[in-house]
Amino acid sequence: MLSKLIKGLIFHVVMTVSELSAEQIQKILQGISIPPQPQIMVDLQMEQVMPDPDLDRIAKLISQDVGLSGTVLKVVNSPFYGLTNKITSIRQAVSILGMNSVVNIVNGISIKSSLADEKIKALTRFWDTAMDIAMTSATIAKQVGYPHPDNAYALGLFHNAGVPLLMQRVDNYIEIMEESYSENYERVIDFENAQLNTNHAVLGYFTAKSWHLPKLLCDIIAEHHSCKRMFSADRNTENDRTTLMAILKMAEHICGLYRILGHQEEDYEWRDIGDMVLEYLGLNDYDLEGLKESFAEMGISPANYGLS
Numbered sequence: 001m002l003s004k005l006i007k008g009l010i011f012h013v014v015m016t017v018s019e020l021s022a023e024q025i026q027k028i029l030q031g032i033s034i035p036p037q038p039q040i041m042v043d044l045q046m047e048q049v050m051p052d053p054d055l056d057r058i059a060k061l062i063s064q065d066v067g068l069s070g071t072v073l074k075v076v077n078s079p080f081y082g083l084t085n086k087i088t089s090i091r092q093a094v095s096i097l098g099m100n101s102v103v104n105i106v107n108g109i110s111i112k113s114s115l116a117d118e119k120i121k122a123l124t125r126f127w128d129t130a131m132d133i134a135m136t137s138a139t140i141a142k143q144v145g146y147p148h149p150d151n152a153y154a155l156g157l158f159h160n161a162g163v164p165l166l167m168q169r170v171d172n173y174i175e176i177m178e179e180s181y182s183e184n185y186e187r188v189i190d191f192e193n194a195q196l197n198t199n200h201a202v203l204g205y206f207t208a209k210s211w212h213l214p215k216l217l218c219d220i221i222a223e224h225h226s227c228k229r230m231f232s233a234d235r236n237t238e239n240d241r242t243t244l245m246a247i248l249k250m251a252e253h254i255c256g257l258y259r260i261l262g263h264q265e266e267d268y269e270w271r272d273i274g275d276m277v278l279e280y281l282g283l284n285d286y287d288l289e290g291l292k293e294s295f296a297e298m299g300i301s302p303a304n305y306g307l308s
Contacts, residue, residue: 033067033109034066034067034070034161034164034165034207035067035119035123035164035168036065036067036068036109037064037065037127038120040061040062040064040065040068041106041109043061044058044061044062044068044106045106047061048103048106053099053103055094055095055099055102056091058094058099058102059090059091059093059094059095060091062090062094062102062106063090063091063134063153063157064131065127065130065131066126066127066130066157066158066161066164067109067164068106068109069090069154069157069158070158070161070207070208070211070213071105071109071211072090072093072094072097072102072105073087073088073090073093073154073211073212073213074210074211074212075093075097075101075105076093076096076097077211077212077213078212081096083096086212086213086214088150088151088153088154088213088214088217089150119167119168122167122174123164123167125174125260125261126160126163126164126167126261128260129160129255129257129260129261130156130157130160131157132255132300133156133157133159133160133248133251133252133255133257134153134154134156134157135153135156135300136156136251136254136255136295136300137152137153137155137156137247137248137251138150138152138153138156139295140152140247140250140251140291141153141247143291144243144247144281144282144283146243146244146247148240151214151216151217151240151244152244152247152248154213154217155217155220155221155244155247155248156248156251158204158207158208158211158213158217158221159204159220159221159224159248160200160204160261161203161204161207161208161221162199162200162201162202162203162204162205162207163177163200163204163261165200165203165207166192166196166200166203170196176191176192176195176196177192177200177261177262178261178262178263178264179191180192180262181258181261181262181263181264181268181269182262182264182268183266183268187225187226187269188225188262188269189201189225189226199225201221201222201223201224201225201226202222204221204222205218205219205221205222208221216240216241216244217244219241220241220244220245220248223245224245224248224249225269227245227249227273228272228273228276230242230245231245231246231273231276231277231280232276242280243280243281246277246280246281247281249269249270249273249274249277250277250278250281250288250291252269252270253267253270253274254288254291254292254295254300254301255295255300255302256301256302256303258270258302259302
């Protein structure tokens with residue numbers, strides 16, 4: 001009964017809100033922009049020209065890309081649609097927007113996105129991690145009984161949104177990032193702050209805010225490399241903020257972010273906070289190893305990313 005009511009409300013919104021104009025699409029695409037993965041754009045364009053495009057398939061493809069997902073959520077959470085609560089589900093967003101608006105958004109991004117081969121190669125390191133961490137975060141959320149896996153997925157997908165922005169603007173950012181993940185600094189962002197007077201967490205926060213993501217997710221993105229005090233303070237108090245942060249940090253560790261982006265043999269950040277994260281979530285090292293094995297069977301493992 002409830003699912004029918006929700007579908008009815010979505011249908012009502014789709015039918016009563018007018019399609020976005022080309023002018024509105026262009027306005028939405030202004031400002032912060034993270035390039036989409038070329039292959040995802042190809043797959044989307046192929047789906048668009050099918051005799052009967054599959055909206056679920058389109059939503060699934062969009063949900064695999066940070067830039068596309070962020071833009072879609074920016075649109076659906078904008079005042080134009082007047083939703084009472086901000087949403088984080090890409091499938092729900094695509095259903096509300098409707099086929100024509102989604103196609104217009106994708107085509108608008110496609111026109112803006114032209115990357116040199118060397119930029120694509122650099123950004124691949126970011127793209128490789130975003131989808132894995134999103135899926136892992138959602139799975140861990142379900143495993144620990146967190147009731148909003150869509151939020152965990154969105155956080156995993158968007159938490160490093162500042163990384164590709166810096167990759168595009170700072171020629172030696174990859175070297176800075178690798179040094180940041182070494183054991184020479186208390187926090188990953190310390191070396192970035194010293195070199196750039198900013199860091200990817202701060203830029204990620206403003207990017208998420210521009211996409212109209214819920215304040216909770218924006219705040220966690222801003223703090224995701226400054227969370228040690230959070231676990232110390234909240235060790236005996238459960239709340240969404242700390243639970244989502246714990247899920248994210250575990251997902252980063254399982255997916256081997258320290259290898260892919262940080263180019264390190266060891267996860268120094270996890271060494272510092274891992275015990276607190278596990279304790280907060282009510283897990284132990286045995287549980288963690290079991291999760292690592294499960295994800296490895298799905299093809300998600302630090303062992304898949306050798307260091308050259």
